[in-house]
Amino acid sequence: MLKETNSVAGAVRRTLGIAGSTLLALTTLAAGTASAQEAQSQESSGAVLDVVTVTGTRIVRDGYEAPTPISVLGTEQLAKMATTNLADSVNRLPALSGGRSSHNYSGNVSSGTAGINTLNLRGLGASRTLVLLDGKRLVPATLGTGDSATGAPDVNAIPTALIQRVEIVTGGASAVYGSDALAGVVNFILDKEFTGVKGTAQYGESTYKDNESQLYSLAMGAPFADSRGHVLVSAEWAGSDEIRGNDRPWNDAGYQLITNPAYRKDPVTGLGNGVPELIHVYHAGLGQATPGGLIQGCYAPLAKTSTNCALRGTDFVEGGQYLPFNFGSVISNPYMSGGDWERSRNDNLQSLTMQMERSTAFGRASFDVTDNTTVYGELGYSKTRAINHHALRTFDFNLQISRDNPYLPDEMRQYMVDSGYDRLAFGTVNADLPPVQGDNTRTFKRYAMGAEGTFDMGGDEWSWDAYVQRSTTEALQTAPGNRINPNYTKAINSTRDAAGRIVCQVNADADPTNDDPACLPYNPFGVGVNSQAVVDYITEMGRAEQELTQDVVAVSASGTPFESWAGPISLAFGAEHRREKVEGVASAIDEASQFFAGNWHASKGDYNVTEGFVETVVPLAKDLPVAQALDLNAAARWTDYSTSGDVVTWKLGTTWQPIDDIRFRVTRSRDIRAPSLGDLFNAGQSGGSNFTDPRVDPVTGQKPQYLVTSVTTGNPDLVPEEADTTGIGIVLSPRFLPGFTMSIDYYHIEIEGAIASLGAQTVADRCEAGATQLCQYVIRDPAQNDKIITVINKPQNILGQEATGYDVEMSYRLPIGPGDLELRALGTYFDKLETQDSNGRVVDGSGMNAGGAGVGFGNALLSPKYRYLMSVGYNWDPVTATVTMRGVSSGKYNNNFIVCSTGCPTSTLNNPTIDSNHIDGVKYFDLSLNGKLLETGAELFFVVENLLNEEPALVAGTRGGGYYNGQDNADFYDRLGRYYRAGVRFQF
16 A cells, blocks of 8 residues: 655545545435536637737747747646546647656665656657746756756646646747747646635545555635635645665566677777677676675686686675575676576566655635735645655675685685685675665745736736735755765674674774774675664665745737738737746765765755847738738747846747648747756765776776766756747648648757766767877776776766657547547657767767667767657536557667677777667557546546557666666656556546
8 A cells, every 4th residue: 555654644635534534425326417527628719919928928828839949738638538647648749858757767776866757759858848937937956067957947846736727839939938948838827717616526546456545535615805806725745655666577677688698899990700799688687796795706816817626616695604696698787688687687676666755735816806806816836745765776796805705605715725715706785775765745836926917008908917026945965874984895804802792894904993893894705794783784764955046027919010011910918027946955974985886965056047028029910811810920938047148039930821721830949958056056966887998908808897976966067058949830720621730840959069978988989099188087096907987977068959740640530329439649750869078979869769778978968769649538417438559660879779699890988889779669558438427517537548568678787787677768668557547537
């Protein structure tokens, strides 16, 4: 059952559940007197600037009439999906690709982003998608650095119960809405005039009897003061359970991508030996470590490398017993294939989805102080807790254990003495230590006050709006079970004192200044061989608190000051001032970077933004033989950043309707994405990860693999990204087919100076390939044969990125029999999704269904070649049935790979060789049934996601992660299986 992680949230859930049940009973008793009320979307076909809403031009139009493409999700469509989280519904639209949720990136501890829900248009990153609530910005959810979610708000904070519709602009809109609208805008629009009471109670679980989820919501709206005022309140609680990888049958293959142990490069000529560098294997586990520890070999005195000895392959198990370990037929450290792979595999212990709990509350009051002036105030609150109980294990692949370690069995010690060995080469997953958890709690608060209204000027009516807003995110990042590396090192190096007791070596030294009285010796040989006191000495909870604050003051006005023969000329203008600030604290151990993961540092910084904009719509023609309508839309925005100076964004667009059946639209814009607080001021975080040294070992002819520490920090010298966007579209509404509308839109986005943290592997790879400016961030230790010990990962304006593609949307509604048939289809084709670094290295991520396969492609954009969503619904009041098909195309790990089996060319950094480069596509079917309880205002619903229990495509774990179907491809595939949800909604 769902675990209560917060007493307040539990109280909210119980209260809402009781209230929902009571209200449902009242509506049933009041059958015949209550009536359902549905909110309707606003539509206008005029070209006059009116109420501020997201259409890309501040003109109220539906998705087909807007000059910039827009998709709209109304309450009816959202209700049919009945997801526990609003972001899961929006992310089904094909134009959104790769957003974060609790179902993916759950193993990410150090960035602190695990558990947030973000939206990612065009696959360009969530930081380039502007998310608004009723046209107003939201504070970022996390600091982060060099992450696709850096600077993005958390959709968990949106008050779902009052959402009237969601409008998604799929085109650059920085001239209209400012920074971060480079890829587009998603605006959640509230039903501010809602009157009555409505609520939802739903429950769900998977076909595997896990991932239980619950959602309870309640909203009320009422007029007061003779309808001059209106008040709205809502509350919501939602939660879902965690799933681990070993709970899914498709995760039995142990499918892994490894470095081919047969691959060699000639140290003199640099030529390969004709076999692929990368190969796929099944039944993959760790070849260097097991839960209780694995002896890899023995060291002679003063030797820098180990040799095979008779103790190699000794696996320590429960109670310190030991068994022979059968190495696989293919060994490529740290992995192997075959043998006792199931004893050493670690990937299936990771969480597929996190435990989540979310509480939100919202209140709004408005009052008409005059007939044309309204004042309002809004309060918003959200608290989200996301827990990954099995984020990662504290593994060690290259330990050296002295033969004098008192926990080593005597017969093994004697063998080492007799054979002249003084140390063991040892690897362990440290099963006696708890897994490091990711436990993130975010508290969102929002306060807004404003006024809006109309006034007459020169006989024309003008609209105006002014508001002030503060929103904050208090992010508490904790990592329970985090290993303190210095304590682990001291504890694992044990000896016997004069009395024969096993103690830490530091406490047996003659130097009293080296003592650590708290140190307790750790037994590395086995499972269940260490006491809780020892574990407590080695582990502690990492902790950091950050408060992100956003203050906004904005004013705008719009009207029609001029008239032409083709219609009124509209004008809108406004100004905005915004301040973004972060303050934080971290634990002393984090600040000293002594943890295995996390190692957060207190961050502090702020910047100011001042903006002014102007926009106009000019009708150029009307009711002519070749132009039923022709409008020009233009906008410009001046923005001044306290950190990097000023920048100008602009937009030109036109719509041309030659006849009633056809409309053309064209836009060209300059857009920006400014560096976020995390990009600029993150004081740093670090963690260990698997790593492939780009230098070939002259002895083995291979690239050695080991653990390195990656340190991520901000960069205050960053400047805004700039992008040029072109959009061309056609809208068809044939008169001979009433009820049918179709749009086809082409887009081209070219970004200069893209901000990216390349990742530790890419930084080292590019340094070795000749990018000398990156070598300052790669720290090697001469005492360890120039082994890389640390890589500094710092965001820079170093990438150029380009995206090209097509969007198709069509809808058709026609009466059939006693009801209406509703058809809708949306699709996005990614023709190009190209990333080029400062050295001219290019990778096209279009058609890449996994994250670069762990070979150092850094922050390359990626997406399947196409995504689609099609639905067929039949509405026969009071029953509605809808079948949806959604899916993605097949793809590759990376478009730069060269596929071969024999006679392969030499593998290079830009074009590695691989034995297979195919990933299957997939399609899922969903079923939604809704039935109204006549005359009660209540509705029962039942939803089945992934109706056929389609398994995700088989995608190999990467060399750097080892998470099969884990972090890299979770954006595109359903890993949970068939999922059922059922519940009741009511409104009266």
